[in-house]
Amino acid sequence: MSSSLPKSSISAEWLGRPAPVVAPDLVGCTLVRQFADGSQYRGLIVETEAYAPDDPACHAYRRRTARNEVMFGPPGSCYVYLIYGMYHCINVVTDADTVPSAVLIRALDLDRVPLWIDEKQRQKPRRIAAGPGKLCRALHIDRTLNGIHLTGGHPLWLEPRSPHWVEQFAQGHHQLVQTTRIGLTQGVEIPWRWYLADCPAVSKKG
DNA sequence: CTCACGATTGGA
DNA sequence: CCAATCGTGAGC
Numbered sequence: 001m002s003s004s005l006p007k008s009s010i011s012a013e014w015l016g017r018p019a020p021v022v023a024p025d026l027v028g029c030t031l032v033r034q035f036a037d038g039s040q041y042r043g044l045i046v047e048t049e050a051y052a053p054d055d056p057a058c059h060a061y062r063r064r065t066a067r068n069e070v071m072f073g074p075p076g077s078c079y080v081y082l083i084y085g086m087y088h089c090i091n092v093v094t095d096a097d098t099v100p101s102a103v104l105i106r107a108l109d110l111d112r113v114p115l116w117i118d119e120k121q122r123q124k125p126r127r128i129a130a131g132p133g134k135l136c137r138a139l140h141i142d143r144t145l146n147g148i149h150l151t152g153g154h155p156l157w158l159e160p161r162s163p164h165w166v167e168q169f170a171q172g173h174h175q176l177v178q179t180t181r182i183g184l185t186q187g188v189e190i191p192w193r194w195y196l197a198d199c200p201a202v203s204k205k206g
Numbered sequence: 207c208t209c210a211c212g213a214t215t216g217g218a
Numbered sequence: 219c220c221a222a223t224c225g226t227g228a229g230c
Contacts (some may be wrong), residue, residue: 058213065226081225083212084223085224131214132214182214184213203214
């Protein structure tokens with residue numbers, strides 16, 4: 001008889017590498033959201049983007065400010081910001097403490113449809129978390145979660161690739177594509193976006 | 207202190 | 219193509 005141990009979170013040490021190194025490794029990992037009633041929603045990370053120091057597209061490129069403060073913190077911290085006055089974006093802080101860098105989670109493949117998702121969006125369940133703004137809306141992620149650690153002990157955390165996923169990946173069932181980042185005006189040519197080819201939950205192709 | 211704009215999205 | 223919607227931060 002086997003008892004199930006609690007699944008381990010991704011460690012701060014693993015995340016303490018440069019963002020462009022962590023970003024592709026985070027694809028295939030899982031973001032877990034837990035609510036006060038104990039319910040959980042799990043999303044397979046299928047698309048990421050890296051932002052690093054000396055990167056003109058990075059929010060911390062110019063200087064340390066109230067908004068980007070968390071990016072200067074320890075790896076594993078959660079950086080959430082508001083974009084266009086109506087959407088939130090979630091980042092995983094990476095690299096050594098004081099080195100401002102992070103990985104933007106751009107799309108998730110959810111294990112189930114959240115209760116509050118409207119009928120319109122239910123018609124395309126794989127698209128519910130296809131995009132950085134959409135996934136935060138789907139999992140009720142906002143700035144109240146800014147600064148928490150994603151390494152365990154909070155209502156939002158990261159879990160490593162499952163042995164099954166790793167095996168499938170090794171057998172070539174998943175193709176990880178590297179391209180340029182989306183929606184930027186600076187650093188447009190830097191190829192720091194990664195996504196799973198042929199995954200319906202990826203925000204955009206190309 | 208002001209004000210143009212953004213790591214987006216959905217609809218015209 | 220364009221509007222929604224507001225916190226941020228660069229510049230005066």
